Amino acid sequence: MIVAFSVSPLGVGEDVGEYVADAVRVVRESGLPNRTDAMFTSIEGEWDEVMDVVKRAVAAVEARSGRVSLVLKADIRHGVTDGLTSKVETVERYLGEDGTPRG
Numbered sequence: 001m002i003v004a005f006s007v008s009p010l011g012v013g014e015d016v017g018e019y020v021a022d023a024v025r026v027v028r029e030s031g032l033p034n035r036t037d038a039m040f041t042s043i044e045g046e047w048d049e050v051m052d053v054v055k056r057a058v059a060a061v062e063a064r065s066g067r068v069s070l071v072l073k074a075d076i077r078h079g080v081t082d083g084l085t086s087k088v089e090t091v092e093r094y095l096g097e098d099g100t101p102r103g
Contacts, residue, residue, distance in 0.1 A: 002083050003050050004040040005072040007058050009065030019064060023057035030056075033084050040071075044084050047076070 009019045024041055027034045030053045032045040041057075043050055054072065062068045075083065 001047055001050055001077065002042055002044045002075045002087075003054060003072060004042045004074075005054055005057075005070065006040050007054075007061050007071075008069045009061050010067040010069055012065050019061050022060040022064070026057040026060050027053055033082070035084055040073075042084055044082075 007020070007023045008016050012019065024036050027036070027041055027043055030043070030049075032043050032049065032053060034041060034043045036042075043053055045053075054070075058068055058070055077083070080086075
C-alpha cells in the first residue's frame with residue numbers, strides 16, 4: 001500500500017517547516033520507501049507498518065504542538081511493490097521523452 005499524508009501543527013504560526021521535519025525524520029528513519037514533496041509525504045509498505053509510521057510521525061509533531069492536522073490518502077492494492085516509482089514511471093512513459101502527450 002501507498003499512503004500519502006500531510007501532518008502539520010496548528011496554532012504555532014505560519015512557519016511549520018521545523019515541525020514537519022520532525023515528522024519526515026520519523027518516516028525516513030523507518031526504512032520504508034518514501035518520498036516527500038511540497039504538499040505530502042508518501043510511504044510504501046504493509047498496512048500495519050505504514051500506519052505505525054504515520055502514527056509516530058503525528059506523535060512527533062504533537063509532542064511540540066497541542067493540536068495537529070492530519071490529511072491521509074491510501075492506495076490499498078495487494079501484491080504491488082515499488083508503486084512509488086512504477087506509478088510515476090508509467091505516467092512519464094505516456095508523456096514521452098519530450099514531455100508531450102503520446103496517443
